[in-house]
Amino acid sequence: MHRQIDRTKPVLLELDWAPLAYSTGSRNRVRMNPAHITLFRNAILLQGVFGEPKIVVEFLSSDRHREEYANWARELFFHRQSLAGLGLLRQELVSFLDLLPTADLGTTRLSNPFADALPQMGLGPHKGNLLKALAAQTAALSVGDGMMIHYLNRDLEQAHACAAQLDTDNPLLQKYSALILREYQQAKDFDDLLDSFR
Structure with a gap:
């Protein structure tokens, strides 16, 4: 079995898939570009x-x-x-x-x-x-920690829910809360735009 490169994904590492010479199965040897x-x-x-x-x-x-x-x-x-x-x-x-x-x-x-x-x-x-x-x-995550964990896990909806209820004087958390609220609004606006084309 010969593997094909999925061209829809970014190619970050060059791999060379070669069938094993003395194998009857579909096992391959993988070599990576040394660079x-x-x-x-x-x-x-x-x-x-x-x-x-x-x-x-x-x-x-x-x-x-x-x-x-x-x-x-x-x-x-x-x-x-x-x-x-x-x-x-x-x-x-x-x-x-x-x-x-x-x-x-x-x-x-x-x-x-x-x-x-x-x-x-x-x-x-x-x-x-x-x-x-x-x-x-x-043991207990603060709302700010939860917000950051959700955002790092790319769960914008949950991160937005945490950011919306965040009440803090911490400038770093305020900055990230504003970023999440802005990103969420942009995603929602884009969704609404796509819906308007239907």
Whole structure:
């Protein structure tokens, strides 16, 4: 069986699928372009921290939201008592988040913030999403934390519901609440426009 490239998705890593020479089944050998090893490594680290494939693809294909995500992760991770419970090394995480917004992910190796193993290997029900693990570790999420978790999970409707009821003096939360409310309104306006064409 020969694999075809899905041209509807962005091609970030060049892979070469070749059938095994002495196999009667459909098993293939996969080779990666050596120039993409650093990009692949960074993608695995991003997947470990952010967990959502869509967010990882967004990081790798555009730097538009990197600063935003890095700031949210910084806010969520560093305002907790223990990073050790999540298997993170504080200094490496600081370096990872500082470098993330501006790094060329194809050539610059991000530091590995994980102490022992990648979360994809051992967080069980959290399915490798450290931000979800962080939410589960905190007994009661504040509305602001919930808002950010929903937004990072690309659940704009839930994030909007949290942002609409948020009452805080925290300037960072106010900024992200305004961003979510604006994005939600833009999405709603676009939806209404599409509905008007029907």
